[in-house]
Amino acid sequence: MAGSPMSPVTGRTHLAAAGARAVTLRSLESTDRGDRITSAVFLSLLLLGIGIALLSLAAILVWSLIEGAPRLDLNLLTNGPSTVRPAEAGFRTALLGSIMVVGGVIFLVVPIGVGAAVYLEEYASRERWWNRLIELNIQNLAGVPSIVFGILGLAFIVRGPLSLGFVAAAGSLTLTLLVLPTVIIAAREAIRAVPPSIREGAFALGATRWQTVRREVLPAALPGVLTGVILAIARATGEAAPLLLVGAVTFTTVNPGLFEGAYSTLPVQIFNYSSRPQADFRVLAVAGVIVMLGLVLAMNSVAVWLRNRFEQSW
Amino acid sequence: MLEVEREQRSVDGQSQSRDVAIRVTHDAQVQTEAPAERELVFELDTVSCYYGSFRAVKDVSLDIQRNAITAIIGPSGTGKSTLLRSFNRMNDLVPGAHVTGQIRYHGLDLYAPKVDPVEVRRRIGMVFQKPNPFPKSIYDNVAFGPRVGGVKGNTDDLVEQSLRRAALWDEVKDKLRTSGLALSGGQQQRLCIARAIAVSPDVILMDEPCSALDPVATLRIEELMIELKQNYTIVIVTHNMQQAARVSDETVFLTMDEDRAGYLVERGLTPQIFTNPQNRLTEDYVSGRFG
Numbered sequence: 001m002a003g004s005p006m007s008p009v010t011g012r013t014h015l016a017a018a019g020a021r022a023v024t025l026r027s028l029e030s031t032d033r034g035d036r037i038t039s040a041v042f043l044s045l046l047l048l049g050i051g052i053a054l055l056s057l058a059a060i061l062v063w064s065l066i067e068g069a070p071r072l073d074l075n076l077l078t079n080g081p082s083t084v085r086p087a088e089a090g091f092r093t094a095l096l097g098s099i100m101v102v103g104g105v106i107f108l109v110v111p112i113g114v115g116a117a118v119y120l121e122e123y124a125s126r127e128r129w130w131n132r133l134i135e136l137n138i139q140n141l142a143g144v145p146s147i148v149f150g151i152l153g154l155a156f157i158v159r160g161p162l163s164l165g166f167v168a169a170a171g172s173l174t175l176t177l178l179v180l181p182t183v184i185i186a187a188r189e190a191i192r193a194v195p196p197s198i199r200e201g202a203f204a205l206g207a208t209r210w211q212t213v214r215r216e217v218l219p220a221a222l223p224g225v226l227t228g229v230i231l232a233i234a235r236a237t238g239e240a241a242p243l244l245l246v247g248a249v250t251f252t253t254v255n256p257g258l259f260e261g262a263y264s265t266l267p268v269q270i271f272n273y274s275s276r277p278q279a280d281f282r283v284l285a286v287a288g289v290i291v292m293l294g295l296v297l298a299m300n301s302v303a304v305w306l307r308n309r310f311e312q313s314w
Numbered sequence: 315m316l317e318v319e320r321e322q323r324s325v326d327g328q329s330q331s332r333d334v335a336i337r338v339t340h341d342a343q344v345q346t347e348a349p350a351e352r353e354l355v356f357e358l359d360t361v362s363c364y365y366g367s368f369r370a371v372k373d374v375s376l377d378i379q380r381n382a383i384t385a386i387i388g389p390s391g392t393g394k395s396t397l398l399r400s401f402n403r404m405n406d407l408v409p410g411a412h413v414t415g416q417i418r419y420h421g422l423d424l425y426a427p428k429v430d431p432v433e434v435r436r437r438i439g440m441v442f443q444k445p446n447p448f449p450k451s452i453y454d455n456v457a458f459g460p461r462v463g464g465v466k467g468n469t470d471d472l473v474e475q476s477l478r479r480a481a482l483w484d485e486v487k488d489k490l491r492t493s494g495l496a497l498s499g500g501q502q503q504r505l506c507i508a509r510a511i512a513v514s515p516d517v518i519l520m521d522e523p524c525s526a527l528d529p530v531a532t533l534r535i536e537e538l539m540i541e542l543k544q545n546y547t548i549v550i551v552t553h554n555m556q557q558a559a560r561v562s563d564e565t566v567f568l569t570m571d572e573d574r575a576g577y578l579v580e581r582g583l584t585p586q587i588f589t590n591p592q593n594r595l596t597e598d599y600v601s602g603r604f605g
Binding site: 125126127195197198199200201202203205206207208210215219220269277 | 402404407411432433434435437439440444446447448449450458459462463506509510513
């Protein structure tokens with residue numbers, strides 16, 4: 001009778017079923033002890049990494065809020081700098097300078113960076129050597145120290161062909177060159193993440209390459225592009241070294257113009273205050289850090305808001 | 315031959331002769347090689363498709379009839395999709411891909427230097443294996459083609475008409491502004507068909523349109539194809555032989571040669587290919603002995 005579907009349920013069958021169940025359960029329960037320890041160690045290492053990152057960030061924030069608290073007043077934003085009255089001096093000119101310089105960077109870097117990324121991803125043929133050369137160069141540029149861009153800015157933008165002089169626009173252009181590779185690389189990643197089936201769908205409906213890019217690829221890539229822009233904003237706002245070379249003077253009490261007059265930016269001003277001996281100036285410098293963090297946060301939250309609006313899951 | 319027989323019979327008697335004529339016509343359609351005098355949409359003359367130096371399809375010659383469904387069947391890797399994509403120059407988008415031989419569309423060389431591939435694709439639409447609606451609203455998905463084609467102003471009627479033709483209107487009429495990606499797989503594929511119809515093409519190419527769908531959704535798409543052939547010429551690539559047998563009027567069978575290039579083994583009316591294939595390879599394939 002063995003094998004017949006009609007065979008009655010015997011004691012032996014019960015026994016076999018119970019045995020099979022027990023084996024299955026044991027195989028599900030018993031992970032090797034060694035394996036369990038390894039994964040626990042690995043998990044705690046990961047948590048440690050996150051912990052260090054979060055703790056140091058929190059430490060900076062808390063420390064600067066405590067240290068800078070005595071000077072967190074409106075004068076900090078509305079008054080110009082002073083070398084004699086640290087208790088009333090502020091960051092007005094530096095804040096305006098930073099907004100001007102970073103605003104200019106955003107204005108320039110988005111179209112140029114996205115344009116370059118679109119060309120490289122959608123138009124350029126990888127078979128051509130010059131396209132590969134451009135790619136390689138962009139990747140290398142992303143790793144060039146910022147001071148080199150400062151020298152470049154001094155030679156070609158402040159003096160040389162453009163001869164803008166030591167003005168905010170020169171700082172803007174220099175920082176644009178600095179963050180451009182980051183934006184291009186991020187935008188390329190974002191464009192590449194748009195599924196090829198979307199392009200095929202558009203082409204099959206008789207869209208030209210430009211229509212496909214303009215109406216389907218770019219809107220879908222926008223969130224990723226904005227991530228690159230966020231990184232660029234943060235970097236441009238915090239950068240001091242190249243600006244020192246292109247004229248961000250440490251002390252100006254007159255509001256800057258884009259193409260005329262001296263300008264300063266927050267990091268440069270903070271550096272200047274912090275190197276003074278008096279304790280009041282050091283408090284002022286820390287308060288400046290808070291202003292700068294606030295500025296970065298404000299600009300980034302706009303970008304994050306935009307990114308979330310256009311977020312797309314496939 | 316048909317005409318002659320009809321005339322001979324009509325001499326004999328009146329009511330009786332009509333019956334006979336109808337029966338003869340019916341028999342003749344099953345037996346003759348091609349249906350009587352229909353317009354050709356595509357004529358392929360020794361077409362080979364290459365990816366770089368690799369030849370994926372070699373020396374295919376065939377005709378595609380107007381307002382009929384032609385199925386291209388065959389095992390995997392025989393270049394069925396490649397051949398289909400050469401019909402609307404989608405292969406142009408793959409670096410290194412090119413076509414030799416001649417593909418004539420209504421008598422015109424599709425690969426002549428003066429021909430603009432964008433214009434070709436406006437006349438010859440395509441539906442893909444995996445439904446690929448754009449990440450935008452149902453309405454905007456359908457309106458995309460007309461808009462890039464230069465249609466200005468109100469597209470409401472066009473969108474409704476296209477969705478109706480794709481048998482999707484009743485399911486989506488109250489949610490035209492929701493994302494196309496929120497629809498089920500079968501609905502997404504019908505949205506893609508509606509999207510293709512909206513540019514009023516002449517031909518719709520379908521590259522395994524049902525392979526990602528469940529049987530019920532597949533059936534709906536098949537019914538839709540049979541409806542659509544009143545107005546459009548349809549060429550479908552399918553792995554599913556039952557599907558080819560169910561929907562198509564003509565069947566083309568490709569298989570792979572020793573040099574891994576796909577070639578045409580046999581083509582003919584679908585009933586003939588499935589019930590009375592002339593080639594041994596075709597018979598083995600349609601009876602499930604290989605592939």
